[in-house]
Amino acid sequence: xxxxxxxxxxxxxxxxxxxxxxxxxxxxxxxxxxxxxxxxxxxxxxxxxxxxxxxxxxxxxxxxxxxxxxxxxxxxxxxxxxxxxxxxxxxxxxxxxxxxxxxxxxxxxxxxxxxxxxxxxxxxxxxxxxxxxxxxxxxxxxxxxxxxxxxxxxxxxxxxxxxxxxxxxxxxxxxxxxxxxxxxxxxxxxxxxxxxxxxxxxxxxxxxxxxxxxxxxxxxxxxxxxxxxxxxxxxxxxxxxxxxxxxxxxxxxxxxxxxxxxxxxxxxxxxxxxxxxxxxxxxxxxxxxxxxxxxxxxxxxxxxxxxxxxxxxxxxxxxxxxxxxxxxxxxxxxxxxxxxxxxxxxx
Amino acid sequence: xxxxxxxxxxxxxxxxxxxxxxxxxxxxxxxxxxxxxxxxxxxxxxxxxxxxxxxxxxxxxxxxxxxxxxxxxxxxxxxxxxxxxxxxxxxxxxxxxxxxxxxxxxxxxxxxxxxxxxxxxxxxxxxxxxxxxxxxxxxxxxxxxxxxxxxxxxxxxxxxxxxxxxxxxxxxxxxxxxxxxxxxxxxxxxxxxxxxxxxxxxxxxxxxxxxxxxxxxxxxxxxxxxxxxxxxxxxxxxxxxxxxxxxxxxxxxxxxxxxxxxxxxxxxxxxxxxxxxxxxxxxxxxxxxxxxxxxxxxxxxxxxxxxxxxxxxxxxxxxxxxxxxxxxxxxxxxxxxxxxxxxxxxxxxxxxxxxxxxxxxxxxxxxxxxxxxxxxxxxxxxxxxxxxxxxxxxxxxxxxxxxxxxxxxxxxxxxxxxxxxxxxxxxxxxxxxxxxxxxxxxxxxxxxxxxxxxxxxxxxxxxxxxxxxxxxxxxxxxxxxxxxxxxxxxxxxxxxxxxxxxxxxxxxxxxxxxxxxxxxxxxxxxxxxxxxxxxxxxxxxxxxxxxxxxxxxxxxxxxxxxxxxxxxxxxxxxxxxxxxxxxxxxxxxxxxxxxxxxxxxxxx
Numbered sequence: 001x002x003x004x005x006x007x008x009x010x011x012x013x014x015x016x017x018x019x020x021x022x023x024x025x026x027x028x029x030x031x032x033x034x035x036x037x038x039x040x041x042x043x044x045x046x047x048x049x050x051x052x053x054x055x056x057x058x059x060x061x062x063x064x065x066x067x068x069x070x071x072x073x074x075x076x077x078x079x080x081x082x083x084x085x086x087x088x089x090x091x092x093x094x095x096x097x098x099x100x101x102x103x104x105x106x107x108x109x110x111x112x113x114x115x116x117x118x119x120x121x122x123x124x125x126x127x128x129x130x131x132x133x134x135x136x137x138x139x140x141x142x143x144x145x146x147x148x149x150x151x152x153x154x155x156x157x158x159x160x161x162x163x164x165x166x167x168x169x170x171x172x173x174x175x176x177x178x179x180x181x182x183x184x185x186x187x188x189x190x191x192x193x194x195x196x197x198x199x200x201x202x203x204x205x206x207x208x209x210x211x212x213x214x215x216x217x218x219x220x221x222x223x224x225x226x227x228x229x230x231x232x233x234x235x236x237x238x239x240x241x242x243x244x245x246x247x248x249x250x251x252x253x254x255x256x257x258x259x260x261x262x263x264x265x266x267x268x269x270x271x272x273x274x275x276x277x278x279x280x281x282x283x284x285x286x287x288x289x290x291x292x293x294x295x296x297x298x299x300x301x302x303x304x305x306x307x308x309x310x311x312x313x314x315x316x317x318x319x320x321x322x323x324x325x326x327x328x329x330x331x332x333x334x335x336x337x338x339x340x341x342x343x344x345x346x347x
Numbered sequence: 348x349x350x351x352x353x354x355x356x357x358x359x360x361x362x363x364x365x366x367x368x369x370x371x372x373x374x375x376x377x378x379x380x381x382x383x384x385x386x387x388x389x390x391x392x393x394x395x396x397x398x399x400x401x402x403x404x405x406x407x408x409x410x411x412x413x414x415x416x417x418x419x420x421x422x423x424x425x426x427x428x429x430x431x432x433x434x435x436x437x438x439x440x441x442x443x444x445x446x447x448x449x450x451x452x453x454x455x456x457x458x459x460x461x462x463x464x465x466x467x468x469x470x471x472x473x474x475x476x477x478x479x480x481x482x483x484x485x486x487x488x489x490x491x492x493x494x495x496x497x498x499x500x501x502x503x504x505x506x507x508x509x510x511x512x513x514x515x516x517x518x519x520x521x522x523x524x525x526x527x528x529x530x531x532x533x534x535x536x537x538x539x540x541x542x543x544x545x546x547x548x549x550x551x552x553x554x555x556x557x558x559x560x561x562x563x564x565x566x567x568x569x570x571x572x573x574x575x576x577x578x579x580x581x582x583x584x585x586x587x588x589x590x591x592x593x594x595x596x597x598x599x600x601x602x603x604x605x606x607x608x609x610x611x612x613x614x615x616x617x618x619x620x621x622x623x624x625x626x627x628x629x630x631x632x633x634x635x636x637x638x639x640x641x642x643x644x645x646x647x648x649x650x651x652x653x654x655x656x657x658x659x660x661x662x663x664x665x666x667x668x669x670x671x672x673x674x675x676x677x678x679x680x681x682x683x684x685x686x687x688x689x690x691x692x693x694x695x696x697x698x699x700x701x702x703x704x705x706x707x708x709x710x711x712x713x714x715x716x717x718x719x720x721x722x723x724x725x726x727x728x729x730x731x732x733x734x735x736x737x738x739x740x741x742x743x744x745x746x747x748x749x750x751x752x753x754x755x756x757x758x759x760x761x762x763x764x765x766x767x768x769x770x771x772x773x774x775x776x777x778x779x780x781x782x783x784x785x786x787x788x789x790x791x792x793x794x795x796x797x798x799x800x801x802x803x804x805x806x807x808x809x810x811x812x813x814x815x816x817x818x819x820x821x822x823x824x825x826x827x828x829x830x831x832x833x834x835x836x837x838x839x840x841x842x843x844x845x846x847x848x849x850x851x852x853x854x855x856x857x858x859x860x861x862x863x864x865x866x867x868x869x870x871x872x873x874x875x876x877x878x879x880x881x882x883x884x885x886x887x888x889x890x891x892x893x894x895x896x897x898x899x900x901x902x903x904x905x906x907x908x909x910x911x912x913x914x915x916x917x918x919x920x921x922x923x924x925x926x927x928x929x930x931x932x933x934x935x936x937x938x939x940x941x942x943x944x945x946x947x948x949x950x951x
Contacts, residue, residue, distance in 0.1 A: 027898030043917030
């Protein structure tokens with residue numbers, strides 16, 4: 001068997017040119033003429049590039065935010081896509097950042113244009129076929145605008161506008177997947193035969209708020225692993241317990257539960273797990289990624305309840321321990337220490 | 348041998364070797380370990396170039412970003428032939444095993460769990476040691492030991508299949524086939540099962556296993572690609588490929604844990620919590636399987652499945668397969684009549700989409716190319732192209748080479764029978780994804796095969812060689828796959844359509860702006876601009892209208908006309924702005940040949 005490879009470069013370069021053109025062009029009359037002048041290629045590739053660039057722009061939506069070394073941002077765009085960005089300090093006063101964009105169906109968005117501004121310059125970069133953009137820019141702050149720049153500008157031109165959400169994001173309740181079996185003997189990852197016709201691998205991976213929830217239903221309870229993909233390994237390595245995910249679920253008895261899961265590095269990105277819960281539905285609008293100290297500090301009246309429940313169902317306490325050490329001697333720390341002590345007594 | 352010892356030996360051996368023909372200062376030679384951990388692979392070089400796709404300029408300040416991007420791709424680089432050999436020598440020297448390649452695979456699989464950062468060798472070795480401590484649990488050691496055992500089993504099985512003439516993977520040494528298959532199969536098959544971790548605790552460790560498997564399977568795939576000169580989709584070193592392989596590994600590892608598929612009516616308790624282990628049916632046991640050899644007791648001379656597509660069978664048994672058979676080795680189990688060939692299972696599995704939208708492998712009809720003048724089959728030569736790609740060229744056979752698609756024949760009982768050629772085609776699920784190596788004839792519509800001369804054509808009742816055919820002289824073929832880049836044979840096939848048979852007229856696939864296309868564009872434009880009554884009789888008219896559109900109008904047009912409409916617009920522009928070109932000129936088959944584009948979007 002012999003053949004030639006599908007050559008991505010031509011299409012990829014053209015796609016990038018098309019995306020940059022779309023980002024910079026005002027879209028007024030004569031658009032197609034200007035496009036044909038700016039993006040040269042035979043009709044097939046040029047039309048394909050334009051089609052994909054327009055599709056990418058629609059899938060990407062728009063959002064604007066700023067990024068500094070050590071930041072981890074998970075943003076929902078106006079189209080429901082999610083954008084994960086992380087940054088590390090680079091050499092010579094630079095900031096190195098990686099940004100990944102996946103659409104509402106968790107597929108990487110290739111050919112989406114982002115405007116990146118620093119104190120000294122401004123340019124447009126385009127996501128590659130994996131939805132990634134890697135940046136290394138001088139300065140300490142990156143101002144990133146994705147999508148329709150005009151629309152973002154009209155929204156106020158601020159670096160950090162209100163997080164854009166899709167129309168249904170705030171109220172969306174996602175039923176957590178379960179295999180409908182009367183006796184409750186379930187193992188998500190290890191049997192499909194009983195429901196062969198209805199099941200599919202992607203069913204056990206629920207995405208909400210830029211976070212993937214890997215679900216496992218079993219006899220001893222319902223396990224949830226939250227995974228934040230789209231961060232580079234270097235960033236993940238240095239982020240043990242530094243960031244966390246906060247979300248809200250409803251149990252099978254209808255009760256509302258709030259959770260906080262500190263993230264630890266894993267081969268898939270940043271991850272953390274909850275074991276043996278009884279959860280049934282997830283409030284997609286409640287999923288929030290942020291600095292663990294800030295998230296725990298803003299739990300307010302729910303502090304005791306959330307921390308003790310989350311620690312009790314945690315699979316590994318390393319991230320919690322790190323977070324505990326980092327907290328100032330205050331009420332959140334006392335609550336967390338008590339929860340960890342209680343957890344240590346559970347065999 | 349313990350995995351950590353393997354790691355030590357490999358790392359030390361790599362550190363001791365100097366890179367031949369190293370660039371840079373000859374007084375400061377570069378060791379293989381340094382080169383491995385610090386080199387920039389071609390893919391990264393491409394990304395580093397200036398331009399909209401290369402956000403990283405070639406600024407030294409970006410050096411620290413490189414490992415940030417590529418540190419997970421270490422095992423791919425490790426599979427460079429020389430490095431595998433070094434690793435193999437190191438490991439064989441350490442363990443004294445007879446098959447160093449097998450142990451090297453283990454070492455590579457183990458190395459794939461590491462992330463070695465560029466730096467001083469001492470620091471790198473320290474890094475290795477530190478990582479080893481992190482992965483030094485008994486479960487991991489057991490899992491990786493099981494990899495070696497499993498790979499050795501495969502080695503034996505594949506060696507037994509070496510004499511099977513039905514293996515069609517030409518020009519690839521058996522040992523290298525073992526490498527490719529074994530890395531994928533061993534990692535997938537061995538690690539999860541041998542770890543002893545019960546399923547209820549799999550959630551997180553399972554992903555570690557998957558990561559290991561994905562990494563090694565990806566490496567194996569890259570090796571296969573290099574051998575074959577084909578780059579599968581999704582592209583290497585992309586998250587899409589990792590996801591695709593992850594789905595593969597996850598599926599297979601979970602299937603492995605379940606045990607053989609024939610155990611469907613298992614008890615719930617067993618299904619959920621008990622380790623299922625190898626299959627109860629003796630003939631599903633790996634140690635019974637003798638690739639390509641006669642099945643004992645078969646009245647019809649049936650044989651066991653051959654090697655290449657027998658992954659499924661191997662996975663069925665798992666790493667500890669054959670325990671039952673080993674308990675009573677003298678008894679040769681009976682075969683079941685309803686046994687499905689492993690190759691059939693594997694093909695069925697390979698050709699199914701597993702929910703991730705990745706490529707599928709199809710076992711499908713290939714249209715061979717022959718020279719009409721001298722009758723010889725086309726010979727292909729591969730040459731190295733820019734960017735490390737392989738370009739395939741057709742070798743000249745005679746002075747008047749005229750390539751056509753023609754079926755091969757086989758002689759049986761004095762009769763000359765058509766022998767359709769079947770092969771594996773990597774096909775994307777989406778139209779945009781393209782296909783690797785081959786392109787489908789589907790855009791041309793159905794094709795016919797002349798039973799007399801074997802020529803493929805697009806006319807139902809007319810063979811370009813034999814002329815008008817009698818009833819049943821031509822066999823209808825829904826579609827086939829043709830070698831890329833499309834060339835003379837493709838043009839010949841396209842030209843065989845009679846006027847009545849050309850049911851592809853007016854499709855964008857032919858790069859033609861015909862009357863049908865103009866009517867289509869006019870219809871879309873009338874929906875788009877209902878108040879404007881414009882005559883769109885020529886491509887120039889269409890372009891004159893379209894070139895003034897704004898983005899909003901453009902989007903509206905696109906939503907109505909799709910990609911085909913966009914492409915036609917650009918064709919109209921080409922015709923309108925090149926007065927010497929006419930629509931007829933674009934219809935020329937040779938113009939199409941020169942473009943070397945395939946319907947799936949491939950090109951050399």
